[in-house]
Amino acid sequence: MNETTQTQGSLRSEARIAHGALHRLRQDLFIGAFAFRPMPPLEDAKVSRWVPWLPERLRYWARWLPHFAVGFFAFCVFLATLADIEGGGSLRGLLTTGFGAVVAAGPLLTLFRPVGAYWLSLCAFVVSVVVHAGFSSPFSSVFGELAFPAHLAVMVLVVLRTRPRLAIEMWVVTFATAAVLTALLGRDAGDLPPVAVFCGVVLVSAAAVRAWREERRQVVETQTVTAEERSRRTLLEERALIARELHDVVAHHMSVIAIQAEAAPYRVKDTPPELATSFSTIRENAVAALAELRRILGVVRSEDPDAFVEHDPEAPQPTLAGLDALYESLRSTGLTVESVVTGAPRPLPQGVELSAYRIVQEGLSNALRHSPGADARVEISYVLGGLGVRIVNGPPSRLAKPSPGAGHGVLGMRERVQMLGGEMTADHTEDGGFEVAAFIPVSSTAGETTTGGRA
Structure with a gap:
């Protein structure tokens, strides 16, 4: 009984296989x-x-x-x-x-x-x-x-x-x-079997070529999609980082506005009620804006809960004054860094100084990662109407280790420069090195406001 059942099951399986083969044959050659x-x-x-x-x-x-x-x-x-x-x-x-x-x-x-x-x-x-x-x-x-x-x-x-x-x-x-x-x-x-074998070999070879081409096309498409997704994810991460940094900059100014608006009525004797009401409205709006900034920042940080594992979230954001410390830390790793400052240094908006610092930091990190043994040069130019930043490194003296994030630092730098309305170029030099040049526009009004605020 068991043998009969197994035989019937085998016949059904073979029938299903034959039916599937005939169905595919009909789909491919007839329909x-x-x-x-x-x-x-x-x-x-x-x-x-x-x-x-x-x-x-x-x-x-x-x-x-x-x-x-x-x-x-x-x-x-x-x-x-x-x-x-x-x-x-x-x-x-x-x-x-x-x-x-x-x-x-x-x-x-x-x-x-x-x-x-x-x-x-x-x-x-x-x-x-x-x-x-x-x-x-x-x-x-x-x-x-x-x-x-x-x-x-x-x-x-x-x-x-x-x-x-x-x-x-x-x-x-x-x-x-x-x-x-x-x-x-x-x-x-008599001639039919050898001819059939020869044709079978030819067709199987053609099928192997076709399968190889199809597999290669799928691999290229997968790599392209993966690279696009990686670039998009890197860009979003960089934008999230910029949002966190800008929160600190904007929150500082909004806090100053709220404090000044609260203290202003006490600095004037017999303050008119209308003026006191205006100052109170300003303070309420500033506090509400701060609360909204914290809420938005909480959404951004929720995507990356470990964003501040290596950094103190309460520490002030870096500025151009902290570049010397950055140079020293990189020199300790073996990178030779030359710093050149042209023009008269002047106070700049905090967002501009933060972005310039990050651009220099990323440019030197790329030089250390992709051009081991090369010398780097950083030029900071205080010019009329803005700030110029140039990071250039020579060719590597030894083979660089492969890096899966190659090229994504340039995306972050470009995003920062475009956010501030500036322009940036990044390309290889003739001697085999790499150069990043950026110009960030700064209006005179913004500089005067920053100077007054710091004073």
């Missing part, structure tokens, strides 16, 4: 067989990588190189069919031309309707077998020489254009048809 699926041209990146020496005007036409190659092959098949004419009347030439056009249409049709091209080529192959083997006429030799090689080429092109599993399906259909024709015509099937 939408003549659907329009044009082959797209090559991507510009591939053309530039394969033929970088080609002039720019010719690279556009190089994108259609696979189409030209298939068309040239179809034309050669047509000419080879015409070359089989060994005299004869106009009827022989007409039959040869028509059959050659049908055989050559198979490879050409793979550019637009690949599965339909397979069926057209298979029909041409069947006609050639029937005419060549079933009839004894002066026209039969025309049909028996090029139909099968052209059909094999069509199957290879279809596999390269569609999916790998079509290689097995087309191989099965083709040689099942060949076996049936051989049996019906009563011919010897």
